[in-house]
Amino acid sequence: MRSSAAWVFRRGNGPTARIAVPSFPMAAPRDDRPRLDRWLERAFGDAESGRLGTGWLSGTASVFLGTLGLGAVLVLWFPQWLSTERFRSLYPLPVLRGLIQGVIALAFVAGVVSLFLRRRKVLGLTGCTLAAIAALLGGGRVALPETVSAGPSLGLDWFLLNLFLLALLFVPLERAFPRLPGQGTFRLGWTTDAVHFGMSHLLVQVLSFLILVPAVTVTSVLEPHGLQAVVRAQPLWLQIPAAILVADLAQYAVHRAFHEVPLLWRFHAVHHSSRDLDWLAGSRLHVVDAVVTRGLVLVPLQLLGFSETALYAYLVFVSFHAVFIHANVRFRLDALEPFLVTPRFHHWHHAAADEARDRNFAVHLPWLDRVFGTSYFPPGQWPPQYGIAGNPVPESYLAQLVYPLRPERVSSTTE
Numbered sequence: 036m037r038s039s040a041a042w043v044f045r046r047g048n049g050p051t052a053r054i055a056v057p058s059f060p061m062a063a064p065r066d067d068r069p070r071l072d073r074w075l076e077r078a079f080g081d082a083e084s085g086r087l088g089t090g091w092l093s094g095t096a097s098v099f100l101g102t103l104g105l106g107a108v109l110v111l112w113f114p115q116w117l118s119t120e121r122f123r124s125l126y127p128l129p130v131l132r133g134l135i136q137g138v139i140a141l142a143f144v145a146g147v148v149s150l151f152l153r154r155r156k157v158l159g160l161t162g163c164t165l166a167a168i169a170a171l172l173g174g175g176r177v178a179l180p181e182t183v184s185a186g187p188s189l190g191l192d193w194f195l196l197n198l199f200l201l202a203l204l205f206v207p208l209e210r211a212f213p214r215l216p217g218q219g220t221f222r223l224g225w226t227t228d229a230v231h232f233g234m235s236h237l238l239v240q241v242l243s244f245l246i247l248v249p250a251v252t253v254t255s256v257l258e259p260h261g262l263q264a265v266v267r268a269q270p271l272w273l274q275i276p277a278a279i280l281v282a283d284l285a286q287y288a289v290h291r292a293f294h295e296v297p298l299l300w301r302f303h304a305v306h307h308s309s310r311d312l313d314w315l316a317g318s319r320l321h322v323v324d325a326v327v328t329r330g331l332v333l334v335p336l337q338l339l340g341f342s343e344t345a346l347y348a349y350l351v352f353v354s355f356h357a358v359f360i361h362a363n364v365r366f367r368l369d370a371l372e373p374f375l376v377t378p379r380f381h382h383w384h385h386a387a388a389d390e391a392r393d394r395n396f397a398v399h400l401p402w403l404d405r406v407f408g409t410s411y412f413p414p415g416q417w418p419p420q421y422g423i424a425g426n427p428v429p430e431s432y433l434a435q436l437v438y439p440l441r442p443e444r445v446s447s448t449t450e
């Protein structure tokens with residue numbers, strides 16, 4: 036067997052004749068974890084049990100909350116550079132200040148609990164140190180400048196808030212109702228997905244600008260005022276589901292193109308490379324995939340002139356729903372399944388099995404796939420395995436970023 040580098044494009048996530056693919060079940064060696072996964076395990080891991088009462092949960096919570104608290108204090112210190120311009124005026128500051136104080140206090144308490152319970156003290160010590168630094172820097176009481184001028188900034192505020200809310204909701208849900216109980220919160224590649232999550236939030240300013248480009252360009256040459264007036268005159272209860280339908284129709288088309296156009300597939304393959312699905316796995320999206328998909332979905336929404344409230348309602352819905360459909364949860368949602376995409380439906384989209392390849396493109400309305408003949412949804416069953424045959428996509432964030440642009444290494448049995 037020899038290896039050669041060549042530009043190889045594939046349709047969908049299946050094998051082609053040119054690629055030697057390991058047979059299923061996929062050899063999924065757990066030692067090909069990203070370096071960051073391994074580094075964190077070396078820094079914080081130990082051989083002790085992670086069960087309740089061993090100081091693992093309190094220690095992990097302490098590090099998580101300490102990181103959030105310190106990050107939030109840094110946002111208060113440097114709002115010019117670390118807060119999202121268009122969100123600044125929306126924050127209920129007294130509430131947030133109280134929340135920051137509470138998070139720092141909880142991080143400290145949880146850290147102390149872990150220090151008492153666990154033999155290895157690194158989790159508790161790290162959490163307490165982060166909380167102490169956050170408190171010494173002023174905690175939630177840091178004074179803000181009178182004015183913060185417009186300009187380039189990172190969305191650290193947006194990152195911390197979303198991470199706090201989503202982790203608070205989904206981590207307990209996945210622990211209480213896991214579809215795969217053996218899959219931990221810190222499963223293979225979680226750090227890579229966390230970096231994807233971080234980058235898409237920190238760069239929210241530039242990404243939002245890029246996402247708006249197609250809609251602004253189209254509406255600058257085509258603005259159907261009459262139609263927009265009719266749409267905007269509709270009540271919200273009608274506009275919101277209509278916006279979801281229009282968005283999912285556009286999303287279906289773009290998503291299908293990302294599967295069927297070989298060059299686009301190389302970008303979208305990053306999303307399909309997750310071998311374990313959970314709430315964080317949905318964040319694994321190549322930046323080109325994210326910008327192109329969201330940018331094109333916004334075009335019909337802007338053209339039709341949905342009201343700002345309807346658009347915001349759609350954005351809030353999509354933010355939570357997109358996370359939910361990737362989650363490692365076993366809810367029986369039989370009554371909902373024909374109408375709304377559920378985790379089981381989207382998990383089949385991520386299935387490694389050949390028969391599920393290039394199926395279930397809709398992300399909100401599963402009946403769109405039935406209408407277009409692309410549905411694959413065996414009643415009551417879950418996919419046995421996720422990912423892409425042969426695991427061609429590398430596991431680290433940076434390698435995933437350049438993956439679509441690099442010649443693919445292929446193995447060949449022929450001389």
Ligand SMILES: [Zn+2]
Pocket residue numbers: 290294303306307384
């Ligand atoms: Zn896909």
Ligand SMILES: [Zn+2]
Pocket residue numbers: 306317361381385
């Ligand atoms: Zn997905």
